[in-house]
Amino acid sequence: MSTQHPIEDVSIGGDAIRLGQFVKYAGLLDSGGDVKEAIIDGFVTVNDEVDRRRGRQLQLGDVVGFAGRLVRVCA
Numbered sequence: 001m002s003t004q005h006p007i008e009d010v011s012i013g014g015d016a017i018r019l020g021q022f023v024k025y026a027g028l029l030d031s032g033g034d035v036k037e038a039i040i041d042g043f044v045t046v047n048d049e050v051d052r053r054r055g056r057q058l059q060l061g062d063v064v065g066f067a068g069r070l071v072r073v074c075a
Contacts, residue, residue: 007063007070014075019046019064020054022073028066038066 010026017025023035023044035054042050045065046058058064062073 005068005070007072009072009074011074016057016059017073018054019044019051019056019058022058022064022071023066026064026071028064028069028071043067 008026010022012022012025020032020035020039023029023039024032028044029035029038038044039054040052042052043066044051046056047063048065058073060073060075064071064073
C-alpha cells in the first residue's frame with residue numbers, strides 16, 4: 001500500500017521555468033550544485049518520470065518530486 005504525499009503548489013509568477021531553477025526556487029534543495037547532482041543522478045521526477053535534463057522547461061501544472069516531496073508549478 002503506497003502513501004500519497006500531499007502536493008504543494010509553488011507560484012512561479014509566469015508560464016514556464018527550467019527544472020533546475022524550479023527545484024532550487026521551490027526549496028527542494030538549497031544549492032545549485034546539489035540540484036545539478038540530484039537531477040543528473042535521477043533523483044528528481046517530473047510528472048512521475050525521472051528527467052535528467054536541468055534545462056527542461058516546466059509548464060504550469062507539472063509536478064516535480066524529490067525526496068518524498070511533490071511540488072506543482074503554478075502561476
